[in-house]
Amino acid sequence: MAITITNVIVRDIRFPTSRTLDGSDAVNVDPDYSATYVTLETDAASGLRGYGLTFTCGRGNEVCVAAVHALKRQVLGSTLESITEDFAGFWLRITSDSQVRWLGPEKGVIHLAAGALINAVWDLYARREGKPIWKVLVDMTPEQVVACIPFRHITDALTPREAIEILRRNELTKSDREKEMLAAGYPAYTTSAGWLGYSDEKVRQLVREGLADGWSHFKMKVGRDQADDVRRAAIIREEIGPDRKLMMDANQIWDVDDAIEWMKPLAEFKPWWIEEPTSPDDVLGHAKIAKTVAPIGVATGEACQNRVIFKQLLQANAISFCQIDSCRLAGVNEVLAVILMAAKFGVPVCPHAGGVGLCEYVQHLALFDYIAVSASLENRIIEYVDHLHEHFVYQVKMKDGRYLPPLDPGYSIEMKAESLDYYEFPNGEAWRD
Amino acid sequence: MAITITNVIVRDIRFPTSRTLDGSDAVNVDPDYSATYVTLETDAASGLRGYGLTFTCGRGNEVCVAAVHALKRQVLGSTLESITEDFAGFWLRITSDSQVRWLGPEKGVIHLAAGALINAVWDLYARREGKPIWKVLVDMTPEQVVACIPFRHITDALTPREAIEILRRNELTKSDREKEMLAAGYPAYTTSAGWLGYSDEKVRQLVREGLADGWSHFKMKVGRDQADDVRRAAIIREEIGPDRKLMMDANQIWDVDDAIEWMKPLAEFKPWWIEEPTSPDDVLGHAKIAKTVAPIGVATGEACQNRVIFKQLLQANAISFCQIDSCRLAGVNEVLAVILMAAKFGVPVCPHAGGVGLCEYVQHLALFDYIAVSASLENRIIEYVDHLHEHFVYQVKMKDGRYLPPLDPGYSIEMKAESLDYYEFPNGEAWRD
Numbered sequence: 084m085a086i087t088i089t090n091v092i093v094r095d096i097r098f099p100t101s102r103t104l105d106g107s108d109a110v111n112v113d114p115d116y117s118a119t120y121v122t123l124e125t126d127a128a129s130g131l132r133g134y135g136l137t138f139t140c141g142r143g144n145e146v147c148v149a150a151v152h153a154l155k156r157q158v159l160g161s162t163l164e165s166i167t168e169d170f171a172g173f174w175l176r177i178t179s180d181s182q183v184r185w186l187g188p189e190k191g192v193i194h195l196a197a198g199a200l201i202n203a204v205w206d207l208y209a210r211r212e213g214k215p216i217w218k219v220l221v222d223m224t225p226e227q228v229v230a231c232i233p234f235r236h237i238t239d240a241l242t243p244r245e246a247i248e249i250l251r252r253n254e255l256t257k258s259d260r261e262k263e264m265l266a267a268g269y270p271a272y273t274t275s276a277g278w279l280g281y282s283d284e285k286v287r288q289l290v291r292e293g294l295a296d297g298w299s300h301f302k303m304k305v306g307r308d309q310a311d312d313v314r315r316a317a318i319i320r321e322e323i324g325p326d327r328k329l330m331m332d333a334n335q336i337w338d339v340d341d342a343i344e345w346m347k348p349l350a351e352f353k354p355w356w357i358e359e360p361t362s363p364d365d366v367l368g369h370a371k372i373a374k375t376v377a378p379i380g381v382a383t384g385e386a387c388q389n390r391v392i393f394k395q396l397l398q399a400n401a402i403s404f405c406q407i408d409s410c411r412l413a414g415v416n417e418v419l420a421v422i423l424m425a426a427k428f429g430v431p432v433c434p435h436a437g438g439v440g441l442c443e444y445v446q447h448l449a450l451f452d453y454i455a456v457s458a459s460l461e462n463r464i465i466e467y468v469d470h471l472h473e474h475f476v477y478q479v480k481m482k483d484g485r486y487l488p489p490l491d492p493g494y495s496i497e498m499k500a501e502s503l504d505y506y507e508f509p510n511g512e513a514w515r516d
Numbered sequence: 517m518a519i520t521i522t523n524v525i526v527r528d529i530r531f532p533t534s535r536t537l538d539g540s541d542a543v544n545v546d547p548d549y550s551a552t553y554v555t556l557e558t559d560a561a562s563g564l565r566g567y568g569l570t571f572t573c574g575r576g577n578e579v580c581v582a583a584v585h586a587l588k589r590q591v592l593g594s595t596l597e598s599i600t601e602d603f604a605g606f607w608l609r610i611t612s613d614s615q616v617r618w619l620g621p622e623k624g625v626i627h628l629a630a631g632a633l634i635n636a637v638w639d640l641y642a643r644r645e646g647k648p649i650w651k652v653l654v655d656m657t658p659e660q661v662v663a664c665i666p667f668r669h670i671t672d673a674l675t676p677r678e679a680i681e682i683l684r685r686n687e688l689t690k691s692d693r694e695k696e697m698l699a700a701g702y703p704a705y706t707t708s709a710g711w712l713g714y715s716d717e718k719v720r721q722l723v724r725e726g727l728a729d730g731w732s733h734f735k736m737k738v739g740r741d742q743a744d745d746v747r748r749a750a751i752i753r754e755e756i757g758p759d760r761k762l763m764m765d766a767n768q769i770w771d772v773d774d775a776i777e778w779m780k781p782l783a784e785f786k787p788w789w790i791e792e793p794t795s796p797d798d799v800l801g802h803a804k805i806a807k808t809v810a811p812i813g814v815a816t817g818e819a820c821q822n823r824v825i826f827k828q829l830l831q832a833n834a835i836s837f838c839q840i841d842s843c844r845l846a847g848v849n850e851v852l853a854v855i856l857m858a859a860k861f862g863v864p865v866c867p868h869a870g871g872v873g874l875c876e877y878v879q880h881l882a883l884f885d886y887i888a889v890s891a892s893l894e895n896r897i898i899e900y901v902d903h904l905h906e907h908f909v910y911q912v913k914m915k916d917g918r919y920l921p922p923l924d925p926g927y928s929i930e931m932k933a934e935s936l937d938y939y940e941f942p943n944g945e946a947w948r949d
Contacts, residue, residue, distance in 0.1 A: 112614045142615035143586040146579060146625060153576040181545045182574035188768070188819060190797070191624020192579060236795040239772035239804070335621070339672035362669040364623070364824040366799055367831055371672070386621060391797040398800055 085162040086131060086211070090124035091155040091200070095148050096498070097141055097508040098439060098471055115141030116439040116471060117508070119148050119196065120498065121203045123158065133207025134497040137199035137410040138438040144508065150196030153183055158200060167208055170231040174416040177201060178233070190388035194413050201414025202444070206494040216415065216494045217450035221257060225250035228455070232420045233390070240394045246423045253458040260454040268485030269449050270460060271467040272300030272330065274437060277319070279304045286315055290322040297483040300328040300355070300464055306336035309345055316352040325353075332358040335386065339368040343375045356382040356404050363387050369401035382406055385435035389413070390420045397428040404462070406435045409444035418448055426456050437468035442479045443495040446486040474502035518595040519564060519644070523557035524588040524633070528581050529931070530574055530941040531872060531904060544767060548574030549872040549904060550941070552581050552629065553931065554636045556591065566640025567930040570632035570843040571871040577941065583629030586616055591633060600641055603664040607849040610634060611666070623821035627846050634847025635877070639927040649848065649927045650883035654690060658683030661888070665853045666823070673827045679856045686891040693887040701918030702882050703893060704900040705733030705763070707870060710752070712737045719748055723755040730916040733761040733788070733897055739769035742778055749785040758786075765791040768819065772801040776808045789815040789837050796820050802834035815839055818868035822846070823853045830861040837895070839868045842877035851881055859889050870901035875912045876928040879919040907935035 101113035117140065123133035139147055157177040158166070166173045177197050178189050187193045209216045220228065225247045234243055253260075276289035290301060301319055305312040312331075319329055331354045337345060342360035357379055361368045363386035373381040384406025387393055396402045405425040412418050425432050432452050434445035442465075449465045457463065465486055472478045476497045480487040489495045506513045534546035550573065556566035572580055590610040591599070599606045610630050611622050620626045642649045653661065658680040667676055686693075709722035723734060734752055738745040745764075752762055764787045770778060775793035790812050794801045796819035806814040817839030820826055829835045838858040845851050858865050865885050867878035875898075882898045890896065898919055905911045909930045913920040922928045939946045 114615060114618075140615040140618040142613065143583070143619045143626065146582045146586050146619060149579045149582045150576070150625070153579050180575065182547060182572075183576040185544070185547075185573040185819075186576045186579060186625050186628065188796070190821065191626065192583070192619050193576065193625060195619065234771075236771055236798060236801075238774075239801060338667075338669055341671075362824045363621070364822065365669060365828065367828045368669075368672060368824075386618075388623065389797065391795045391801075395798065395800045 085164050086125045086127040087160065087162050088123050088158050088207075089126050089160075091151070091159055092122040092124065093148050093151045093155075094120045094503060095144050095508045096120045096503055096506050097144060097514070098506055099513055100470070101141070117141050117144040118439050118498075119144055119151060119199050120503065121151055121199045123203045123207050125163070125207070131207065131210060133203045133210065135199045135201070135203025135206055135494070136440050136496055136498075137195040138441055139195070146192055147196050147199070150192045151200055154180065154193065154196055154200055158204060163204070163207060163211060166204055170416060171233050173204075174201065174233045174413070175235065178413055189391075189413070194388060195410060197413040198410035201416060202410060202494055202496065205415045206496060209494060210492045213492050215447060215489045215492060217447040217454070217488060220415075220447075220451040221261060221454045225254065228419060231416050232423070233416055234420070236391050237394050237420060237424065240398060241420070241424045241427055245427060249423055249426050250455060253455070256458065257454050260458060264450055264454060264488050268482055268487040269446065269453065269465055270463070270485050271465045271481065272302060272328070273298045273484075274302045274332075274466060274468050276301055277303030277315070279307055283315065283318060287318050287322060290319055294323065299484060300330065302330040302332055302358070302466070304334065305331045305349065306333040306345070309348065313348055316349055320352045328355040330354060330356045330358060330382070333360050335359045335362055337361050339365065339371055342372050346376050346379065350376070350379065354379050356380040358382040358406070359386065364392065366392065366395040366399050366401055369396060370399040373401050373403065380404055382433065384408055385411060387411065390417050390424070393421045394424055397424055397430060402430060404433045405430045406433055407445070407448060408435045409441055409448060415448075422448070422452050422456055431462040432457070433463060434465050436466040437470065439471045440475070440496050442467055442472065442486075443475055443477070446479060446489060447494060449486070450488055474498050474506075518597050519558045519560040520593065520595050521556050521591050521640075522559050522593075524584070524592055525555040525557065526581050526584045526588075527553045527936060528577050528941045529553045529936060529939050530577060530947070531939055532946055533903070534574065544573060550574050550577040551872050551931075552577055552584060552632050553936065554584055554632045556636045556640050558596070558640070564640065564643060566636040566643065568632045568634070568636025568639055568927070569873050569929055569931075570628040571874055572628070579625055580629050580632070583625045584632055587613065587626065587629055587633055591637060596637070596640060596644060599637055603849060604666050606637075607634065607666045607846070608668065611846055622824075622846070627822060628843060630846040631843035634849060635843060635927060635929065638848045639929060642927060643925045646925050648880060648922045648925060650880040650887075650921060653848075653880075653884040654694060654887045658687065661852060664849050665856070666849055667853070669824050670827050670853060670857065673831060674853070674857045674860055678860060682856055682859050683888060686888070689891065690887050693891060697883055697887060697921050701915055701920040702879065702886065702898055703896070703918050704898045704914065705735060705761070706731045706917075707735045707765075707899060707901050709734055710736030710748070712740055716748065716751060720751050720755060723752055727756065732917060733763065735763040735765055735791070735899070737767065738764045738782065739766040739778070742781065746781055749782055749787075753785045761788040763787060763789045763791060763815070766793050768792045768795055770794050772798065772804055775805050779809050779812065783809075783812065787812050789813040791815040791839070792819065797825065799825065799828040799832050799834055802829060803832040806834050806836065813837055815866065817841060818844060820844065823850050823857070826854045827857055830857055830863060835863060837866045838863045839866055840878070840881060841868045842874055842881060848881075855881070855885050855889055864890070864895040866896060867898050869899040870903070872904045873908070873929050875900055875905065876908055876910070879912060879922060880927060882919070883921055907931050907939075
């Protein structure tokens with residue numbers, strides 16, 4: 084029986100994380116991790132709902148809320164089936180509203196809002212299927228996956244035919260990797276130790292705790308003070324030894340030539356990657372930096388606005404690690420496009436996570452990537468930050484520094500009712516004083 | 517005496533232009549030309565105010581209004597002097613709000629909103645100086661101009677020192693060109709004849725009217741149906757003869773390789789440029805198209821999100837015409853950066869206009885470019901569309917297909933009180949049925 088989306092509820096949820104400087108870096112000095120939180124109500128007798136969110140940093144979350152309202156007419160009154168039978172067509176409709184698209188196009192606020200809405204539809208779809216998203220995707224045929232993908236403006240890099248060929252490569256062995264993932268999980272790295280707001284002592288202590296918890300990859304923030312960065316890199320490298328991986332993240336603080344200069348004294352600590360060395364819009368800049376700082380790899384993606392930027396980063400050999408974001412890109416459909424382009428160009432996908440809800444989301448995407456696309460874990464790892472998971476109904480499960488595949492139906496992004504009430508801005512209890 | 521900005525009023529103004537299909541093209545099929553309209557009130561005894569707007573296409577304008585509210589704390593309570601004494605610093609503060617920037621960064625809704633706010637500050641500043649914006653800029657020293665420019669993320673293409681050198685090149689002859697402009701005006705072209713929503717007969721008639729009015733450059737929209745495009749191009753070329761210029765505008769409709777194919781049968785009509793052949797985010801795609809369709813030039817800019825994209829388009833030899841937009845870029849400061857980069861790379865600036873208020877804005881920018889930067893009119897021309905000018909207090913003045921320099925103080929963007937009331941969405945009379 085067809086089910087119809089009868090209501091779109093949008094809530095402004097904010098966590099006052101700036102009070103403790105969790106999540107501080109060279110650019111994001113005081114984020115209040117926030118979510119534009121979408122609930123799709125349906126006419127299903129079971130009370131079936133879909134949930135989605137887009138992550139923001141606090142102020143301005145209300146602008147994203149307004150943007151979801153501007154886009155919601157594309158789902159309101161639609162049946163789930165009318166969407167999923169032409170999922171790419173739905174994606175194009177929602178991102179191509181003839182008036183709203185001027186506000187992007189396909190970037191910034193309206194794209195973040197589209198991500199919340201589109202992911203909520205995917206959550207609804209997966210719940211209806213009784214499977215977690217990763218399993219919904221893994222069980223699709225190559226043709227079904229490709230039918231979800233918006234190819235507009237990327238066919239010079241990836242055609243539907245090429246995407247199908249990539250998906251066929253490892254199709255017959257999917258079930259082996261699915262079993263492997265269910266048993267062992269997907270490898271992760273931690274960013275919890277390296278925030279700029281922490282003292283040297285706190286960094287050292289957190290790295291030691293991370294080692295004790297089984298982490299093998301550690302990421303530090305850089306870019307505010309070069310001497311600080313050198314000192315902290317020395318501490319972390321000393322603690323983790325020569326073989327574990329150290330990553331650095333500049334959060335876009337540098338101009339192109341500054342990035343190249345700043346990394347020179349940091350090279351001795353053998354960073355595996357330098358993340359966001361400059362503007363996320365600067366494809367040519369990343370390419371120049373990548374060429375110059377090699378063998379340090381360049382990573383970026385959390386602020387890359389859409390598949391067209393990722394396409395160019397790949398075409399220009401500008402990145403060694405492709406950091407997809409689950410809601411900066413407009414939902415699962417566009418992420419699939421980027422995962423398949425990365426596969427074509429041979430660049431590993433290492434999803435961005437943290438914030439609020441991003442770990443919950445991206446585990447599904449990485450599992451799909453491994454099981455159905457890449458069939459490799461080499462140089463692949465998901466970010467993990469241990470903030471705010473307690474607010475989710477289906478929390479991420481970590482074991483020995485690995486994400487264990489979620490088994491509950493949906494996209495793992497439903498938040499607890501009491502958390503939503505407590506942290507709703509501006510009237511929830513958390514915001515009352 | 518210092519004046520303080522005491523209030524920021526934001527209004528949602530929409531013109532129901534979709535009812536007549538004015539402004540229809542392959543992508544923007546039914547725009548309601550709209551403005552997020554900002555008024556800065558001050559404590560000046562004279563009642564001095566500043567006005568700014570950002571242009572949108574209708575639905576979603578309320579999202580831009582919300583974004584101005586999210587950014588307004590960066591001007592509210594500030595003195596005008598505290599802003600203008602470090603104009604680049606002000607620009608960086610408004611575009612780098614540590615929480616709001618996640619929603620861009622520097623693109624889409626929050627950048628459009630920043631444009632409205634920043635341009636309102638420039639309008640206030642110019643009124644205080646008693647000069648139109650173009651004259652304020654022309655009267656600045658090279659050092660003063662450069663102090664307005666945000667160089668973040670573009671110093672690999674243009675340093676402050678290089679910008680000063682460019683401004684010094686033609687400094688001594690500025691007054692000659694100022695006199696020339698005051699007498700003859702800045703050349704323009706018209707887009708009014710070539711909208712997709714018009715019949716062949718209407719196109720022919722409008723071209724004839726355009727010729728009678730003295731126009732020498734005509735732009736047509738393309739990309740919905742190739743046979744239609746060929747037929748219309750033939751009509752326009754037949755009417756305008758072999759020497760006048762015909763431009764084509766695809767409004768981003770094509771993938772990269774489609775653009776190349778589609779232009780093949782159109783080449784015989786000798787288009788001067790093909791505008792927006794593909795995604796505005798696709799620097800490498802534009803470069804490939806430019807290389808292939810030459811000698812047809814590639815033009816883009818109205819949807820180019822910020823100076824970093826323009827920087828790359830110039831670095832990659834992707835454009836022959838640089839179409840700055842007065843509010844897609846975040847106000848005068850960022851436009852100055854692009855004008856100077858274009859000068860360094862030797863690419864003529866041909867501002868995008870039309871919509872509502874864009875002609876009023878860009879005439880100032882082109883006058884500055886000619887008088888203080890390029891000192892050339894070769895291949896330089898401002899778009900002109902004869903819609904909606906009647907709503908402005910200081911309307912553009914055209915003569916023989918040229919913009920005559922505005923003489924009233926400010927940025928020419930103040931709208932009439934009765935127009936604001938009539939077209940305010942959703943409660944103005946224009947929207948009541």
